[in-house]
Amino acid sequence: MTAEASLPARSSDSELGPWSDIPGELAEHIRPHLDEVAEEIISEIQLRVREYSRGEGPYASMLRLVVERALQHFVDRIAGNGFDDEEFFVSIGRGEAGEGRSLDPLQSAMRVGSLVAWRRLSANAFDLDPRIIASLGEAVFLHQDEIAKAAGEGYSQAKAAVAGEMQRRRRRLLDLLLTEPTPGQEAIADLAAAAHWQMPKTVAAVALDIRHQDTRPPAFPPDVLVDLSRTLPSLIIPDPDGPGRAALVDRALADCAGVIGPTVPVTEAARSMHLARQMLQLAGRGVIEADGVIRCVDHMSTLIMFQDENLLDSLADLRLAPLSHLRNSQQDRLAETLLAWLQSGRNANEVAMRLHVHPQTVRYRLRQLEELFGDQLLDPDLRFDLEIVLRARRLQQGSAVTTTGEHRAVSGEVITLRRI
Structure with a gap:
């Protein structure tokens, strides 16, 4: 050359x-x-x-x-x-x-x-x-x-192009998992294979609220199904109870409001999402207060109470009828005392410590409650009903308070009470 x-x-x-x-x-x-x-x-x-x-x-x-x-x-x-x-x-x-x-x-x-x-x-x-x-x-x-x-x-x-197509397939998979009635295992497996998603035994659905998020969207592990474009942004976390998974999800959700539904079989992801969305609504109302990620499993009794609020209100009207003729401030004081009494094994001294009032004040209020409720306080079933409606009443009052800034610890939970 x-x-x-x-x-x-x-x-x-x-x-x-x-x-x-x-x-x-x-x-x-x-x-x-x-x-x-x-x-x-x-x-x-x-x-x-x-x-x-x-x-x-x-x-x-x-x-x-x-x-x-x-x-x-x-x-x-x-x-x-x-x-x-x-x-x-x-x-x-x-x-x-x-x-x-x-x-x-x-x-x-x-x-x-x-x-x-x-x-x-x-x-x-x-x-x-x-x-x-x-x-x-x-x-x-x-x-x-x-x-x-x-x-x-x-x-x-x-x-x-491959990533875009794979993302579309994963969104379709997420849609299928959240479909009701529940899809069959075979249908999920077919779409999971097409989306290169290894189908786990269990999942947890996550309902997100990122409407007011000023930072960039959160980043999630590659095996988490994500669709932030939905009306209610949603995730599906595979094997949520596996080693290190909880901490990993907490870090990913650090800058946004989110509720993790209960762990369920993969075919019941829609049920997990249904509960997560209900919990997110309760958190938005202030019924549930939590720092960071909220897990349904930590508040299942609250979810149960608020499954049917009309039914809950009817039970409250029935069981708290003896208080109905009192002023609002009296109702609040006696309801607070009665709940503390039920939660403390009906011990007046412990009630006084819980409420930070003098034991004599507690005994005076308890005598009032005995006069108002009579033998209802001796019936275990009625006491159970009373504790349910009083817990719900306390949570509802806490959700309605936005300006007092007064917090009081009751039964290990932080709640907000109206000034009376």
């Missing part, structure tokens, strides 16, 4: 870069040697890049195609043609992504090929002007960069 020193260089053109300093006639001196150079490049690549070392299979067939096309295109560039074969190398990148292969071996092969090509050119270009030799070297590696860039673009396009 030799050239005469008398070959004229083309006029300089800054947009052409090094190509403008390389004589176009040089292309005809190189073309006869392309097959020989291609074989040398392929041999060197198979020696130095492990993925191509076997000389067979998908890597090898693609390698020969790319090397021969790249060499032909390089010579065409010298002859004065532009880089008009970009789509070919873009398609090579797409193909590598489509086959699930990394682009690294191809990029490594391109670098080896450029080194071999430059070695052959420089060894036979001693008759050329030094400026032309320098431009040839620059052109070799510029051409490599152009091919690598085109392949990278195709690879990124294919990866983005």
Whole structure:
């Protein structure tokens, strides 16, 4: 592969870069040697890049195609043609992504090929002007960069398309899991396989409220099904009780309001979401107060109480009827005392400590309650009803208070009471 020193260089053109300093006639001196150079490049690549070392299979067939096309295109560039074969190398990148292969071996092969090509050119270009030799070297590696860039673009396009399709499949899977009536195990398994989601034995649904979130959307582990575009943003967490899962979810939800439903079999994800949404509504009303993530399992008794609030109100009207004729302030004091009495094993001294009042005050209020409720306080079933409605009343009052700022600890829970 030799050239005469008398070959004229083309006029300089800054947009052409090094190509403008390389004589176009040089292309005809190189073309006869392309097959020989291609074989040398392929041999060197198979020696130095492990993925191509076997000389067979998908890597090898693609390698020969790319090397021969790249060499032909390089010579065409010298002859004065532009880089008009970009789509070919873009398609090579797409193909590598489509086959699930990394682009690294191809990029490594391109670098080896450029080194071999430059070695052959420089060894036979001693008759050329030094400026032309320098431009040839620059052109070799510029051409490599152009091919690598085109392949990278195709690879990124294919990866983005695959990721987008996979995201759509996962959203459809999440929709299916949250469908009522509950879908069958087989239907879930088929869509899970299409979405590359390993179907777990158990899941927990998460209802999110990120309407007022100023920060970027939370990031979740790849096995969590996510759809933040729904009216109520939703998640499905696989194996939520596995090692380290709770802490991981807490970190992901640190900057947004969220409720984690109970752990259920995968076919009952909709039930977990139903309870999570109910709990989120109660939290929004202030019935439940919690820092960070709320877990349904920590508030199941509250969920039970508020499943049917009309029924709860009817029970309260029935059981608290003895207080109905009193002023609101009297009702509050006696209701608070009665609940503390029921929760403390009917011990007046403990009630006094709970309410931070004098024991004599408690005894006075208890005598009032005995006069109002009579034998109802001796019936275990009625006492159970009373505790239910008094707990609910306390939670409802706490949710209605927004300005007092007074907090009092009762039965291990922090609640907000109206000033009376």
